[in-house]
Amino acid sequence: xxxxxxxxxxxxxxxxxxxxxxxxxxSIQEDIKPGQFFNIFCSDYxxxxxxxxxxxxxxxxxxxxxxxxxxxxxxxxxxxxxxxxDTLNVLGPLGQFFQLPKNTREILLLARGVGIAxxxxxxxEAYERGIKVVGVLSARTxxxxxxxxxxxxxxxxxxxxxxxxxxxxxxxxMERLSFILKQRTIDAVYTCGSRxxxxxxxxxxxxxxxxxxxxxxxxMGCSVGVxxxxxxxxxxxxxxxxxxxxxxxxxxxxxxxxV
Amino acid sequence: MTGRINLKVxxxxxxxxNPVMPASGAFGEGMDELVDFNQLGAVVPKSITxxxxxxxxxxxxxxxxxxxxxxxxxxxxxLDDYLAHTIPYYSRYHVPLIPSISGDSIEEFVExxxxxxxxxxxxxxxxxxxxxxxxxxxxxxxxxEEVTYQLISEVRQVTTKPLLAKLTPNVTSIVDIAKSAVRAxxxxxxxxxxxxxxxxxxxxxxxKIGNLMGGLSGPAVRPVxxxxxxxxxxxxxxxxxxxxxxMCGRDAIEMMLAGATAVQIGTASFLNPTAMLEIIEEIKAYxxxxxxxxxQQLIGQAHSQIKQE
Numbered sequence: 283x284x285x286x287x288x289x290x291x292x293x294x295x296x297x298x299x300x301x302x303x304x305x306x307x308x309s310i311q312e313d314i315k316p317g318q319f320f321n322i323f324c325s326d327y328x329x330x331x332x333x334x335x336x337x338x339x340x341x342x343x344x345x346x347x348x349x350x351x352x353x354x355x356x357x358x359x360x361x362x363x364x365x366x367x368d369t370l371n372v373l374g375p376l377g378q379f380f381q382l383p384k385n386t387r388e389i390l391l392l393a394r395g396v397g398i399a400x401x402x403x404x405x406x407e408a409y410e411r412g413i414k415v416v417g418v419l420s421a422r423t424x425x426x427x428x429x430x431x432x433x434x435x436x437x438x439x440x441x442x443x444x445x446x447x448x449x450x451x452x453x454x455x456m457e458r459l460s461f462i463l464k465q466r467t468i469d470a471v472y473t474c475g476s477r478x479x480x481x482x483x484x485x486x487x488x489x490x491x492x493x494x495x496x497x498x499x500x501x502m503g504c505s506v507g508v509x510x511x512x513x514x515x516x517x518x519x520x521x522x523x524x525x526x527x528x529x530x531x532x533x534x535x536x537x538x539x540x541v
Numbered sequence: 542m543t544g545r546i547n548l549k550v551x552x553x554x555x556x557x558x559n560p561v562m563p564a565s566g567a568f569g570e571g572m573d574e575l576v577d578f579n580q581l582g583a584v585v586p587k588s589i590t591x592x593x594x595x596x597x598x599x600x601x602x603x604x605x606x607x608x609x610x611x612x613x614x615x616x617x618x619x620l621d622d623y624l625a626h627t628i629p630y631y632s633r634y635h636v637p638l639i640p641s642i643s644g645d646s647i648e649e650f651v652e653x654x655x656x657x658x659x660x661x662x663x664x665x666x667x668x669x670x671x672x673x674x675x676x677x678x679x680x681x682x683x684x685x686e687e688v689t690y691q692l693i694s695e696v697r698q699v700t701t702k703p704l705l706a707k708l709t710p711n712v713t714s715i716v717d718i719a720k721s722a723v724r725a726x727x728x729x730x731x732x733x734x735x736x737x738x739x740x741x742x743x744x745x746x747x748x749k750i751g752n753l754m755g756g757l758s759g760p761a762v763r764p765v766x767x768x769x770x771x772x773x774x775x776x777x778x779x780x781x782x783x784x785x786x787x788m789c790g791r792d793a794i795e796m797m798l799a800g801a802t803a804v805q806i807g808t809a810s811f812l813n814p815t816a817m818l819e820i821i822e823e824i825k826a827y828x829x830x831x832x833x834x835x836x837q838q839l840i841g842q843a844h845s846q847i848k849q850e
């Protein structure tokens with residue numbers, strides 16, 4: 283983990299709410315894994331936004347770090363002002379990453395909103411390792427499902443559900459998951475972006491006895507485990523304990539998180 | 542290198558190689574990959590409580606203009622874990638280790654201070670008297686002159702190591718509390734903890750902090766803290782450690798001109814994890830630029846400048 287100063291390769295709007303940021307990562311020697319995140323300074327010591335913003339990786343290789351982000355507030359809005367050639371302070375890679383259990387042949391991704399970007403990083407890794415990917419992607423509008431086509435073009439089986447089509451309700455998603463799990467042999471399930479969907483996938487993974495993981499989001503202070511701002515409750519034997527999302531997470535075993 | 546410049550300052554019997562130390566709660570083991578702790582004036586780990594504590598509901602942090610509000614609730618693994626892990630971990634560094642103690646009652650402050658001060662690696666104790674007194678009326682110990690006096694004088698009985706009292710700014714007169722702390726035997730005063738604050742989301746109509754209110758920090762509070770350091774410096778003779786919104790070397794210099802002998806850095810480390818090291822370098826550069834050889838030449842200078850006029 284280091285605080286890198288990285289040059290913007292491009293930063294472009296890809297839908298009404300979503301932007302795609304690509305940084306020159308040629309100076310990064312550290313090993314980076316899907317599920318990890320970077321804490322980005324979206325302005326230089328301004329009044330607002332004041333703190334950094336954590337972004338999980340959407341895609342990366344030896345030369346580039348890519349983030350897909352939605353404009354949610356002053357931080358992400360300020361980030362849209364960065365252009366090709368500008369530099370950003372980028373602290374990372376941070377946090378725990380997704381695990382693909384041994385001999386995994388097919389995985390199921392259940393993502394909502396900007397959580398789709400987090401799981402896309404895992405989808406790309408699975409694709410490279412010859413693991414099949416089925417995705418149920420949920421969003422407010424079809425316009426928000428910006429990377430669904432990209433994933434589909436790689437041969438992944440993608441189901442889109444949206445609020446605007448009234449297909450994103452729990453019953454419909456449950457039906458979709460049951461259909462997939464009956465048709466296919468899913469070895470592991472992953473989710474990000476919705477508490478409601480996380481609870482649903484907890485039920486499903488426990489019912490079918492499938493390994494699962496969830497990536498959580500939270501407002502962060504330091505992002506390095508010092509301030510204890512970003513915590514969640516984890517089941518520990520009979521008890522629950524408060525753990526740091528930036529350090530012990532953001533990826534947790536699905537059955538352990540209390541959401 | 543600027544070998545001739547002296548950055549050493551004295552806090553009671555503690556000699557610090559430079560005046561820059563972390564503020565408790567904004568520093569910890571997770572930063573050791575980014576910061577060489579041996580470069581700091583001292584290390585102050587997160588406040589310790591007697592027993593393990595889960596902390597407050599989320600959200601625990603929110604951003605405000607030029608600052609942030611936090612209400613973490615001192616999530617802690619308790620004293621036993623602190624003695625078994627935290628103190629041995631910091632013992633590997635050769636800068637003074639100043640544990641920050643947070644008790645629910647005066648008895649807990651006394652008990653923890655006695656036990657922690659026995660550790661050889663411990664150079665001094667910071668008493669976080671800004672936390673609420675659960676056996677009293679729930680107000681912070683440091684909001685009441687009498688309680689402040691009683692707490693510090695009782696801790697004074699159990700250790701000869703330097704005691705730093707971290708005052709709360711949420712009082713009518715910080716000078717009265719400061720005098721009380723010094724009378725009770727505090728060797729130094731940390732001025733100050735965070736300012737009680739609140740922010741409300743105008744879309745959800747709900748407070749932005751799970752615990753409803755929290756402590757404001759960051760550059761938004763700096764002028765308030767500079768004022769308090771100035772006032773306290775006029776009233777007491779012990780060294781003051783200025784803490785509140787210092788982001789760069791010049792901010793630290795301002796705090797020292799107001800009367801601080803050393804400074805604590807908190808929020809700045811969240812924005813820039815290496816802020817403390819940069820502040821040390823910026824202080825050096827400032828001294829060089831102003832042809833000063835000793836940082837002592839700055840402490841409290843705003844007071845003498847006024848007298849001269």
